[in-house]
Amino acid sequence: MQGWSKTDIAKELGISIRTVYSDVKFLQKQWRSKREDLPDEFESKYRYIYREAIAAWLRSLEDKQVNTFENVQGSEGDVARIKAQGRTEGQSGNPALLAQARGALQDIEDLLGLEQKSEAGSTEDNPLYHKFILLPPKDE
Secondary structure (H helix, E strand, O other), X not given: OXXXXXXXXXXXXXXXXXXXXXXXXXXXXXXXXXXXXXXXHHHHHHHHHHHHHHHHHHHHHOOEEEEEEEEEEOXXXXXXXXXXXXXXXXXXXXXXXXXXXXXXXXXXXXXXXXXXXXXXXXXXXXXXXHHHHHOOOOOO
């Protein structure tokens, strides 16, 4: 019945228009009360995305251990042993993970209304930015 007028709904259901008005008002009030918790829910999800992206970024900076295995043939052509070699490769990090973390921070800023520039012209100079955005909540 989306897009129907209240009069049409009343006629279709065989009820008074006053009943339709009161039911719609009740449903809107119920919808609004459920909607009030949405910012908190989104903030916690964005903070989770931020923490996971930063953790992945830090893992991407760690040295990577690469192991190679080679079959060494014996005198009769069969495999006599397996030769294993290991080496460590330095990593420079995955920039896409930082971009994901920054995107989550931007979403939190927008949700909390912290996207306004400070007088110095930078959100990083805003003490609220540091309190609410850069310092993730401590896990209990």
